[in-house]
Amino acid sequence: MSVPTMNWSYPTAIKFGAGRIKELADHCKAAGIARPLLVTDKALASLPITAAALDILDAAGLGRAVFSEVDPNPNEANMASGIAAYKAGGHDGVICFGGGSALDLGKMIALMADQDAALSVWDLEDIGDWWTRADSSKIAPIVAVPTTAGTGSEVGRAGVLTNSATHKKKIIFHPKLLPVVTICDPELTVGMPAFITAGTGMDALAHCLEAYCSPFYHPMSQGIALEGMRLVFENLPRAYANPTDLEARAHMMSAAAMGAVAFQKGLGAIHSLSHPIGAVYNTHHGTTNAVVMPMVLDFNRSAIEDRITRAAAYLGIAGGFDGFRARIISLRSELSIPESLSEMGVEASRLDELTEMALEDPSCGGNPIEMTRENTRALFEACL
Numbered sequence: 001m002s003v004p005t006m007n008w009s010y011p012t013a014i015k016f017g018a019g020r021i022k023e024l025a026d027h028c029k030a031a032g033i034a035r036p037l038l039v040t041d042k043a044l045a046s047l048p049i050t051a052a053a054l055d056i057l058d059a060a061g062l063g064r065a066v067f068s069e070v071d072p073n074p075n076e077a078n079m080a081s082g083i084a085a086y087k088a089g090g091h092d093g094v095i096c097f098g099g100g101s102a103l104d105l106g107k108m109i110a111l112m113a114d115q116d117a118a119l120s121v122w123d124l125e126d127i128g129d130w131w132t133r134a135d136s137s138k139i140a141p142i143v144a145v146p147t148t149a150g151t152g153s154e155v156g157r158a159g160v161l162t163n164s165a166t167h168k169k170k171i172i173f174h175p176k177l178l179p180v181v182t183i184c185d186p187e188l189t190v191g192m193p194a195f196i197t198a199g200t201g202m203d204a205l206a207h208c209l210e211a212y213c214s215p216f217y218h219p220m221s222q223g224i225a226l227e228g229m230r231l232v233f234e235n236l237p238r239a240y241a242n243p244t245d246l247e248a249r250a251h252m253m254s255a256a257a258m259g260a261v262a263f264q265k266g267l268g269a270i271h272s273l274s275h276p277i278g279a280v281y282n283t284h285h286g287t288t289n290a291v292v293m294p295m296v297l298d299f300n301r302s303a304i305e306d307r308i309t310r311a312a313a314y315l316g317i318a319g320g321f322d323g324f325r326a327r328i329i330s331l332r333s334e335l336s337i338p339e340s341l342s343e344m345g346v347e348a349s350r351l352d353e354l355t356e357m358a359l360e361d362p363s364c365g366g367n368p369i370e371m372t373r374e375n376t377r378a379l380f381e382a383c384l
Contacts, residue, residue: 010220011155011261016184016254018246021145024053024095024183025060031141031180033093036062037086039106040097041070044147049188053097053145065089067109070098073278073285074105075164076121082109086140093141096179099200100151100285103144104159107177111159114138126158126173126362136176144179147188149239149252150200150286152207152260154182162279168357169275184257186250190243195287197243198335201236201252203286205229205331206270206293207259212311213304214266214366221265228258230315233327237334266366269296269358269379276357283344290337291344295382297325299375303368341383351380 015023028036036057044050045068054064067085071078086094086109096106112121115138123133144154153159158173192200208228211221231251238248273296274288297308301321309320317323338344346354355377358364364371 011257012178013181014155014184014257015181018185018187018250020183021053021185021188022056024056024143024145025062027181027183028057028062028093028095028143029060031093031143033141033143034062035089035091036065036093036095036143037089037091037109038066038095038097039070039082039109040066040068040102041099042068044068044098044102047191049147049191050097065091070101070105072101073162073169073282074101074108075162077164078105079108079112079121079161083113086113091140093143095143095145096154097145097147099146099148099196100153100160100203103146103151103153104161107142107153107159108161108172110140110142111172111174111177113140121161121172122163122170124172124174126171131174134174136174139174139176142177142179144182145188146182146184146253146256148192148196148200149189149249149256150203152204152256154179154184154260155257156260160275167279168360169279171362184253186246186253189249189253190246192243194240194243195336197240198236198337199284199286199290200256201232201239201286202290202293202332202335202337204252204256204259205232205236206286206289207263207267208232208255209293210268210270210366211259211262211265213300213307213368214268215303215368216266216366218265221262224258225262225265226311226314228255228262229311231255231258233315233331237331240335267363268367269299269364269371269376271363272358272361272367272371273380273383275361275363276354277341277344277346279357280350280354281345287337288344290332290335291339291341292383293332294325294328295379297328298382299379300368341380346384348381348384351377354380
């Protein structure tokens with residue numbers, strides 16, 4: 001092979017372990033944050049784990065400011081409200097506390113709160129060097145505390161924001177969106193509802209699987225993706241069946257971070273389909289990924305069969321590609337994942353619109369098979 005030229009980047013300081021939320025105030029102070037705004041979602045805002053985190057901050061003299069107007073698929077209106085709260089409170093940093101929605105919106109608030117008013121968040125979409133349009137010195141420090149095990153946004157340099165006018169999800173990128181420190185405390189995930197455990201866990205699997213199948217050269221991500229898949233297959237059923245299984249929860253938290261690190265190598269059709277579906281129908285992202293996963297495997301089979309066969313052997317799954325696909329189907333069944341997009345409310349009448357949106361999504365560029373208007377619409381039909 002010819003020697004490729006690539007740019008690689010790996011994540012931040014991760015404080016991993018049960019009970020490490022107790023260190024939250026210390027890490028804020030180390031990051032130079034004296035007046036943090038804790039950004040979380042509406043459901044989490046009233047739960048004991050959030051109150052406990054705020055107690056830790058309050059006891060250290062950092063206050064207990066919260067912003068929780070975060071939609072499941074956050075948009076620019078949520079961001080504007082969060083920025084208003086950030087400025088009104090005189091805050092100097094953001095704690096992103098929750099699942100992917102809270103993590104992504106918290107990053108957007110930290111990114112945009114102090115930028116020049118003429119700069120739109122859409123000017124920072126993950127295209128070329130658009131990120132250089134932002135003033136890096138005006139991006140607030142971020143501390144990430146995931147309470148789900150799926151998105152991996154806690155170790156990423158981007159966030160997903162839905163344009164409420166166009167119903168399109170956009171990936172907003174800047175290197176300084178990488179949290180200064182991430183606290184991965186599996187005790188925080190114990191109270192997740194079963195369907196969130198399932199959906200977020202399948203999101204982690206989708207990240208690992210698509211990174212592993214991506215045609216781009218990144219051996220480090222390749223290895224991380226493979227081991228991440230093993231952790232999901234072995235531990236997601238355990239965490240789903242027994243929510244208090246802290247060991248399984250910890251392994252899933254690792255798998256989530258690993259998936260987000262691995263997908264530097266690329267994503268693909270799973271995400272390019274699920275992003276527009278989530279934007280239009282407000283579906284849960286990880287659950288949508290799980291629904292389309294077997295059909296995308298079929299779509300890409302000619303390009304990935306040998307690679308999946310090798311993965312199946314490592315994972316202890318008999319039957320090569322077909323065995324791997326059967327394991328995905330079995331796992332979806334164990335987790336009560338819908339079998340089709342129709343069950344999620346997706347309508348055939350909107351497939352042309354969804355197809356166009358999928359082809360505009362940056363994830364499709366990492367798919368092993370080139371996505372065209374014709375084959376992408378056929379893939380959507382197969383998912384129905």
